[in-house]
Amino acid sequence: MREKLSQRTPTLEDVAKAAGVSRATVSRVVNGSTTVDARMRHQVAKAIETTGYIPNAAARTLVNGRTGTVALVISGSDGSADQLFRDPFFGRITGGVLRHLRSRSMHPTLMLADSGEARQEAVDFVRRGNADGALLVSTHAGDPLPRLFVDAGVPAVLFARPAVPVPISFVDLAHAAGAALAADRLADRGCRRVVTIAGPADLPAANDRLAGFQRAMERRGVPYVEVARGNFTIGSGERAMAELLATVPDADGVFAANDLMAVGALRVLHEHGRSVPDDVALIGFDDSEPAQLARPRLTTISQPVEQMAERMAAILLDHLSGATELTSVVFDPGLIIRESA
Amino acid sequence: MREKLSQRTPTLEDVAKAAGVSRATVSRVVNGSTTVDARMRHQVAKAIETTGYIPNAAARTLVNGRTGTVALVISGSDGSADQLFRDPFFGRITGGVLRHLRSRSMHPTLMLADSGEARQEAVDFVRRGNADGALLVSTHAGDPLPRLFVDAGVPAVLFARPAVPVPISFVDLAHAAGAALAADRLADRGCRRVVTIAGPADLPAANDRLAGFQRAMERRGVPYVEVARGNFTIGSGERAMAELLATVPDADGVFAANDLMAVGALRVLHEHGRSVPDDVALIGFDDSEPAQLARPRLTTISQPVEQMAERMAAILLDHLSGATELTSVVFDPGLIIRESA
DNA sequence: GTGCCGCGAGAGAGCGCTCTCTCACCTCTC
DNA sequence: GAGAGGTGAGAGAGCGCTCTCTCGCGGCAC
Numbered sequence: 001m002r003e004k005l006s007q008r009t010p011t012l013e014d015v016a017k018a019a020g021v022s023r024a025t026v027s028r029v030v031n032g033s034t035t036v037d038a039r040m041r042h043q044v045a046k047a048i049e050t051t052g053y054i055p056n057a058a059a060r061t062l063v064n065g066r067t068g069t070v071a072l073v074i075s076g077s078d079g080s081a082d083q084l085f086r087d088p089f090f091g092r093i094t095g096g097v098l099r100h101l102r103s104r105s106m107h108p109t110l111m112l113a114d115s116g117e118a119r120q121e122a123v124d125f126v127r128r129g130n131a132d133g134a135l136l137v138s139t140h141a142g143d144p145l146p147r148l149f150v151d152a153g154v155p156a157v158l159f160a161r162p163a164v165p166v167p168i169s170f171v172d173l174a175h176a177a178g179a180a181l182a183a184d185r186l187a188d189r190g191c192r193r194v195v196t197i198a199g200p201a202d203l204p205a206a207n208d209r210l211a212g213f214q215r216a217m218e219r220r221g222v223p224y225v226e227v228a229r230g231n232f233t234i235g236s237g238e239r240a241m242a243e244l245l246a247t248v249p250d251a252d253g254v255f256a257a258n259d260l261m262a263v264g265a266l267r268v269l270h271e272h273g274r275s276v277p278d279d280v281a282l283i284g285f286d287d288s289e290p291a292q293l294a295r296p297r298l299t300t301i302s303q304p305v306e307q308m309a310e311r312m313a314a315i316l317l318d319h320l321s322g323a324t325e326l327t328s329v330v331f332d333p334g335l336i337i338r339e340s341a
Numbered sequence: 342m343r344e345k346l347s348q349r350t351p352t353l354e355d356v357a358k359a360a361g362v363s364r365a366t367v368s369r370v371v372n373g374s375t376t377v378d379a380r381m382r383h384q385v386a387k388a389i390e391t392t393g394y395i396p397n398a399a400a401r402t403l404v405n406g407r408t409g410t411v412a413l414v415i416s417g418s419d420g421s422a423d424q425l426f427r428d429p430f431f432g433r434i435t436g437g438v439l440r441h442l443r444s445r446s447m448h449p450t451l452m453l454a455d456s457g458e459a460r461q462e463a464v465d466f467v468r469r470g471n472a473d474g475a476l477l478v479s480t481h482a483g484d485p486l487p488r489l490f491v492d493a494g495v496p497a498v499l500f501a502r503p504a505v506p507v508p509i510s511f512v513d514l515a516h517a518a519g520a521a522l523a524a525d526r527l528a529d530r531g532c533r534r535v536v537t538i539a540g541p542a543d544l545p546a547a548n549d550r551l552a553g554f555q556r557a558m559e560r561r562g563v564p565y566v567e568v569a570r571g572n573f574t575i576g577s578g579e580r581a582m583a584e585l586l587a588t589v590p591d592a593d594g595v596f597a598a599n600d601l602m603a604v605g606a607l608r609v610l611h612e613h614g615r616s617v618p619d620d621v622a623l624i625g626f627d628d629s630e631p632a633q634l635a636r637p638r639l640t641t642i643s644q645p646v647e648q649m650a651e652r653m654a655a656i657l658l659d660h661l662s663g664a665t666e667l668t669s670v671v672f673d674p675g676l677i678i679r680e681s682a
Numbered sequence: 683g684t685g686c687c688g689c690g691a692g693a694g695a696g697c698g699c700t701c702t703c704t705c706a707c708c709t710c711t712c
Numbered sequence: 713g714a715g716a717g718g719t720g721a722g723a724g725a726g727c728g729c730t731c732t733c734t735c736g737c738g739g740c741a742c
Binding site for chain 2: 690692697698699
Binding site for chain 2: 009054055056057058059061062067068069072084085086087088090091092094095098102105107108109110111112118121124125127128129130263289290293294295
């Protein structure tokens, strides 16, 4: 009776029957085992063709424990979902991850971890065996996510060094070195009255950039740099620049910890009648779209985000195939010289 | 022996043993069946707690045929992967899809269909039972993807109307109506020498915008509109604007089929000493980040991308729970008035 | 007091696959 | 020519879960 239902998707059994061999042999052919006679292999291949057979993923996973899926967990601070996805940064990471995974026939499942519940769901997703491991993109400070995954014993790799020490593999950028590139550029142009717009104080990346900039300026004979804090938005960049201009009216160089804040700074400088780069040199960070859109085009520090994401995926796959020691890879930033400095 | 391996993740069996009940009862508790005595339910809950049990997704899927996953297939023209992911448009779609899915405990798996092989892989992904259905974001003309899914009998919903007729559900924007909003705005400002930068001729959306704009201008007494084609990039917008300026030096209104081309047009207008909006009024399309970043800020046409994406997901879930009739939903665009017109 | 109904719990049969055993057969070697 | 060794194919036991079927037991009506 059941056999009559042609709607039923064909199984190994059906192919075996059609080819007049055992289920095991069909499985061998499907999985490319070499211990199958060429004639028989051909016969099975034909049966697969005619039946329209396609292996069932769940059954396979049930047996061998592998899903071919990894969770790509984007962790924003609570309730920041929408803003996150508009950020091209996220798209670049996705692109890099995808590039590495697809060549290994693996696929990323997207998850948003923007609440305690969602974070637990992300962990459980992997624990249930929906995915083999997780890629964590953590953008905010003190994110509990890495800890959760480590404690659950789930294979995971982090994008950006964890704010608090957690035994987990990660990729990151040499933020301080990037800031130093900016400092050197400003110094080379002869800037002496230099100010900087830093990111949130609880973000390791922001602090690294600030510290790296300050140290490098000191090396170049500028021991003190006035600092204002922003939160990586255009608006906060505007406010910070206005503040700095009030304190240091004769500033001749500005380093902003990201491009968006640099764009904000650019506006305020223009409003105050300062010409960029003639009166004030300005450098951003990230080499994002806005940096290219701005006029003058922003000189900025580039991150090899796609490469970092690819590497992150590669490290996870290593862990999945048994590598147990923790790995951390730090990438070098680059100086992109355009018009603003 | 096996029982001793505490590393083994606990199964229903283990919980059943710990609670002194049958496997079936534990399953009932886990799945929230009501036909379980409260005392027994409590007992089982405790056993789940102590054993750290978590249901195995593959086993479940094997039995009931549902995965809780949908494929989110981004279909670029061959080899356009990287550019795609930098486009915030993609991020907005992802955000909308995610918002709808997560409340139903479902998750999207990202797939890139930028080659024949990749397209087949996307179809097979669902056929293998890795996902219950597919969300197709097709951005280029004559995309074979929708056809492939329909032919394979795989539940799928499309973002944007298919370029060639295919029996498939989709969501789309009323492109012509959006263009008409732009036309009316220009006409209201008194523009009479109006030109437009259209998108690629093989894209339905681009043609709809062009036709809608032309018709609306005609209604407003401007029977002829000079057209140049671009491909939705800044550079192509620059070229098209230069071309139009050569043909229609006294143009006083420009409608670009997307914001990026509008940004390109803006640059060329400035280079040619035209002030926007005083000499020339300029309107874009999409309400993207660049529209807000540009100076003057771009007046533009907004698309409710997140809502469209949410609806697309909703339609797919309807199909998955049995709805069989095709659905198409067309969303209304909005006019976002800023500074450029 | 007997019979019937319904609720709650257990038994057991799969879901479709992989993989280890086992076995049949064939080719060497001495 | 007989035993050893190797190769290719089949049998069958799970993987962990759900769900139907069955059964026991208590409460109610007659």
